[in-house]
Amino acid sequence: KQEVTQIPAALSVPEGENLVLNCSFTDSAIYNLQWFRQDPGKGLTSLLLIQSSQREQTSGRLNASLDKSSGRSTLYIAASQPGDSATYLCAVEVNAGKSTFGDGTTLTVKP
Amino acid sequence: GAVVSQHPSRVICKSGTSVKIECRSLDFQATTMFWYRQFPKQSLMLMATSNEGSKATYEQGVEKDKFLINHASLTLSTLTVTSAHPEDSSFYICSAAGGAADTQYFGPGTRLTVL
Secondary structure, three states: OOOEEEEOOEEEEEOOOOEEEEEEEOOOOEEEEEEEEEOOOOOEEEEEEEEOOOOEEEEOOEEEEEEOOOOEEEEEEOOOOHHHOEEEEEEEEEOOOOEEEOOOEEEEEEO | OOOEEEEOOEEEEOOOOOEEEEEEEOOOOOOEEEEEEEOOOOOOEEEEEEEOOOOOEEOOOOOOOOEEEEEEEOOEEEEEEOOOOHHHOEEEEEEEEOOOOOOOEEOOOEEEEEO
């Protein structure tokens, strides 16, 4: 059974800092991995999708990496802003099409 | 990327009533749709998998008679929460895929509050 763990559970940083969120998964036989952002009371916003054959994806200040063999992914946020404050979820999609989500990292960026 | 919509985005209902949530794939045909539920401060959990034209497959612990799923077309799946109770208050998210092994595209979610 696939298990997804996100560390840390919560993170508070001052504005402008670069930061890394971590996601680990137990079964490396994945189809893809997605990083989502969730604002309080709101739905999911897909940030980056990494296919199993890829090693990283970039969008603006965000960079996500994937190391299937070690069961790890990181989400790097450069020059953090208060507007980045949210919960970040990673989800691993297995070949059967189902996704397993981590519990998320709640990020607070202080002005 | 592909777009998946959900309606309504928020719904408040009285205990004992039934609520229907729609999930639509707007620009692709979704052979498979998934329904997830998220309780406060918890991660999303898969409730069921539905394939167009066939009965949904429910995850362990999910009551199929309470959470009715219909996937009658390649662009629409519905989740009906029957006889809703306050403990059913949750965030419900659907995702859609062109096939069982294809990338899932997630809807924005529906916040259900049962009074």
